[in-house]
Amino acid sequence: MTCDHPIEHLVTVRSSRRLNSQTTVLTLEAPLIAATAAPGQFVNLSCDHFLRRPIGIMAVLRHEGLVELGIRVVGDGTRELAQKRPGDQLSVLGPLGHGFRLEGLQRVITVGGGSGVFPLFFVQQVCRERGIDALAVCGYRSIDESILRDEYAGLGCQTLFAADAGDLDVAGHAADALKQLLCQLPPVPQTAVLTCGPRPMMQAVAALARDYQLPCQVSLEERMACGIGVCLVCACQVREADGATGYQRCCVDGPVFDAEVVVW
Amino acid sequence: MVTTAVQVGSLSLKNPVLAASGTFGFGREMAQYQDLSRLGGICSKGLTLRPRAGNPPPRVAETSCGMLNSVGLQNPGLDVFLRDELPFMRQQGCAVIVNVAGHSTDEYCEMCRRLDQTPVDAIELNLSCPNVREGCMLIGSDARQIESLIRQVKQETRKPVWAKLTPNVTSIGDMALAAQRGGADAIVLINTLLGLAIDYRTRRPILGNNTGGLSGPAIKPVALRMVAEVSQMVDLPLIGVGGIMNGQDAIEFLIAGASAIEIGTASLIRPTACTDILEEMTALAQADGVTDLAEYRGTLRLWGY
Numbered sequence: 001m002t003c004d005h006p007i008e009h010l011v012t013v014r015s016s017r018r019l020n021s022q023t024t025v026l027t028l029e030a031p032l033i034a035a036t037a038a039p040g041q042f043v044n045l046s047c048d049h050f051l052r053r054p055i056g057i058m059a060v061l062r063h064e065g066l067v068e069l070g071i072r073v074v075g076d077g078t079r080e081l082a083q084k085r086p087g088d089q090l091s092v093l094g095p096l097g098h099g100f101r102l103e104g105l106q107r108v109i110t111v112g113g114g115s116g117v118f119p120l121f122f123v124q125q126v127c128r129e130r131g132i133d134a135l136a137v138c139g140y141r142s143i144d145e146s147i148l149r150d151e152y153a154g155l156g157c158q159t160l161f162a163a164d165a166g167d168l169d170v171a172g173h174a175a176d177a178l179k180q181l182l183c184q185l186p187p188v189p190q191t192a193v194l195t196c197g198p199r200p201m202m203q204a205v206a207a208l209a210r211d212y213q214l215p216c217q218v219s220l221e222e223r224m225a226c227g228i229g230v231c232l233v234c235a236c237q238v239r240e241a242d243g244a245t246g247y248q249r250c251c252v253d254g255p256v257f258d259a260e261v262v263v264w
Numbered sequence: 265m266v267t268t269a270v271q272v273g274s275l276s277l278k279n280p281v282l283a284a285s286g287t288f289g290f291g292r293e294m295a296q297y298q299d300l301s302r303l304g305g306i307c308s309k310g311l312t313l314r315p316r317a318g319n320p321p322p323r324v325a326e327t328s329c330g331m332l333n334s335v336g337l338q339n340p341g342l343d344v345f346l347r348d349e350l351p352f353m354r355q356q357g358c359a360v361i362v363n364v365a366g367h368s369t370d371e372y373c374e375m376c377r378r379l380d381q382t383p384v385d386a387i388e389l390n391l392s393c394p395n396v397r398e399g400c401m402l403i404g405s406d407a408r409q410i411e412s413l414i415r416q417v418k419q420e421t422r423k424p425v426w427a428k429l430t431p432n433v434t435s436i437g438d439m440a441l442a443a444q445r446g447g448a449d450a451i452v453l454i455n456t457l458l459g460l461a462i463d464y465r466t467r468r469p470i471l472g473n474n475t476g477g478l479s480g481p482a483i484k485p486v487a488l489r490m491v492a493e494v495s496q497m498v499d500l501p502l503i504g505v506g507g508i509m510n511g512q513d514a515i516e517f518l519i520a521g522a523s524a525i526e527i528g529t530a531s532l533i534r535p536t537a538c539t540d541i542l543e544e545m546t547a548l549a550q551a552d553g554v555t556d557l558a559e560y561r562g563t564l565r566l567w568g569y
Contacts, residue, residue: 007297007535050480051326052533077326093535223322225331226532228297230289232309232335233324246317247338252293 007228009033013088014066019147023115024071024082025058031065033057033095039122040099040196040219040256043069044227046091049077054224054251056119056196057095070118070147096227097255100217102126106190107133109181109214111205113174113197114140117148119219120196124155133188135159137181139174139201143167175204182212192217199264206259216259222250229253237263266546267556270304272501272523273449275386275424277304277359280518280557281542284505284528285310285363285388285428286335288538290349291356297535302542304524305359308345310390313371315341319395320472325461330480330507331529332459334473336395337365342375346382354383361426365390367398369413373420380421387423389414389448392430392455394477401455404430407442414446426503428452431486440494452503452526453494454487479529481507488520492564495521509537511544518560 011030018024033043037057044052059068073079084090100123102108108127110120117138127134135158140146142165152159162170162177170177174197193209195202196219209216222234229252236250238261245263248254268279283294285307291300300306318338325332340348345362353360362384366372372389379387391404391413403409410427417425427443429436431454440451456477461470469475487506495502504517505526517525530537549557 046533049326050328050330050533051324091534223324225324225333226287226535228535229293230535231287231324231333231532232318232338233321233333235318235321235323235335235338237321247321 006032007093009092009094010089011092013084013086013090015086016084020145022073022145023147026069026071026081026084028067028069028092029065030067030092033067033092034060034062034065037067037095038099039102039126040119041095041097042227042255043067043092043094044096044224045081047077047080049080051077051225052093052227053077053081054096054227055081056219057122058118059122059125070115072115093227097251098253100194100219100256102130102132104190105132105192107135107188107192109135109137109178109191109193111137111174111178111193111195111197112139113201114145115147116195116197116219117152120194121148121151123194124152124157128155128157135181135185137162137174137177139163139177139197140168141165173204174201175208178205178208182208195219203264206262209259217256218259218262219256220250220254220262224251227251239263266549266554267558268542268546270523270558272386272503273424275359277524279304279542280524281514281538281545282307282359282361282503282524282526283531283538284526285390287528287531290345291353294531294535295356298539301357302539303358305361305385306353306356307361307363307388307526308349308353309339310337310363310365310393311339311342311345311375312337312365312367313342313375315339315344322470322472323476325470325476327459327461327478327480327482330478330482332461332471332476332478333456334395334471334476336473337393342378346378350382350384359385361386361388363388363390363428365393365396365400369416371399372413372417376417376423376425377420380423384423386426386449387421388426388428388452389417390428390455392428394430394432394456394458394475395473401430401432404439405433407438410439411442411446414443414448418447424449426450426452428455430455431483431490432458436490437493437497440498444498444500448500450501450503450523451494451498452505453490454483454506457483457486479507481509483507484513488516491517491522492520495562508541511541511548514541514545515548515560518557519562519564521562521564523561
């Protein structure tokens with residue numbers, strides 16, 4: 001058997017754009033990843049530390065062969081990645097994981113919190129390409145920590161920005177903004193809620209979607225190593241078909257799961 | 265051309281590179297990225313008689329030059345393995361070694377009895393997992409239990425039985441001698457070193473299981489020392505494992521006395537590590553004018569004093 005899809009790519013940083021003190025968008029020259037990546041998938045990036053760092057894909061520019069990644073600095077490894085400069089090279093595994101499922105949907109509502117708005121931006125991009133009606137809720141702590149507001153606005157979809165500090169459209173969490181949106185929204189069949197962000201926020205979003213009888217997909221996060229399903233360290237607790245709970249791998253069984261199976 | 269074939273006791277391997285248990289699944293994911301027939305063999309994920317859910321997350325913590333894991337033998341159990349995974353592994357064109365973990369001697373014996381009737385090439389007894397409460401490392405840190413367990417297991421199977429030992433002992437030599445007395449066909453050195461990672465802000469362990477097993481380049485010197493030490497004490501073939509990241513590391517283990525090597529944590533960083541390392545080994549041998557990888561085995565020239 002031959003290696004039918006190369007998984008490791010040596011890629012070059014095309015550009016780096018700092019959004020705020022904690023967040024940077026890296027653009028990589030990675031045509032093979034750009035050609036096949038789906039929203040909700042991630043890549044596993046090499047850095048000077050031992051393990052790779054899994055980062056969700058924020059957008060792809062297929063014709064240019066570029067992949068955009070939103071990097072939030074949470075430790076030394078992500079700090080180093082956020083400091084990469086144009087021309088730097090890094091080893092990338094990907095695209096990895098099961099992303100969001102958009103097949104058959106007529107309307108998508110994305111609900112992102114903090115850096116969770118990055119992978120959902122990719123969802124919005126693909127919805128626009130496929131003509132799926134899409135709305136977005138983006139929640140932040142404050143206007144100062146808000147990211148991608150211009151980019152979401154540029155997509156032309158209806159977007160509601162929420163901030164805990166009360167200095168954006170809605171004062172409160174992303175789930176509060178989602179509630180406001182759902183109250184006003186005329187129902188459309190085949191609507192789904194797609195969410196990514198802090199776990200309590202996603203839990204609140206999933207509960208709300210359930211109240212409105214909307215299917216909900218959540219993108220989970222867990223400490224990871226291989227990213228390809230062999231090491232079993234990124235265990236997520238889920239409800240299996242027989243009702244029992246068990247662990248599935250965040251990296252290959254997810255990171256996107258149906259909210260109904262997640263054990264919060 | 266460099267000859268790569270090696271013998272581990274009665275088992276012929278096309279080359280000395282094996283994928284270490286717990287870092288390669290049952291080969292399915294890895295087969296997407298490389299031709300597994302190029303490997304010497306695959307050691308399965310550690311299996312227990314019944315399915316095991318594993319430990320609560322987080323299960324990984326990065327360390328300097330390595331990582332801690334506390335997976336805790338999450339596996340589908342022997343029945344599901346035999347039905348769903350072994351046929352796939354058998355088709356890959358390399359040796360199949362089944363890693364077996366039990367709660368008790370009876371469980372090890374039952375699993376070996378059942379594996380005797382299957383087309384596996386060898387059984388690797390996991391006497392060394394540090395992440396479970398029963399069996400494994402508890403047995404593997406007591407020479408009498410090692411000897412007794414292997415002696416009983418050998419009554420149940422004609423397959424080669426490899427003893428994978430834990431480094432978390434006072435004298436690895438005593439454990440290896442016990443394995444030899446019990447009738448082991450080979451000794452695998454080493455499993456992970458028990459460790460702890462702390463989040464200083466929360467004052468809690470990072471791992472959900474509190475402790476975990478340290479692997480990666482951080483443990484390579486410990487593994488090399490144990491292989492070299494044990495090779496002076498027992499007459500059994502040794503399989504070296506611990507922090508091998510490249511061809512040079514692998515050859516160092518052969519020099520220390522190993523007949524074959526296992527690649528573990530490196531596969532988590534680079535999915536093609538096993539096949540890459542084999543290529544690096546043959547390239548290094550060629551550059552050294554070595555025509556047969558087996559020539560490296562046990563050629564360590566200790567300083568005299």
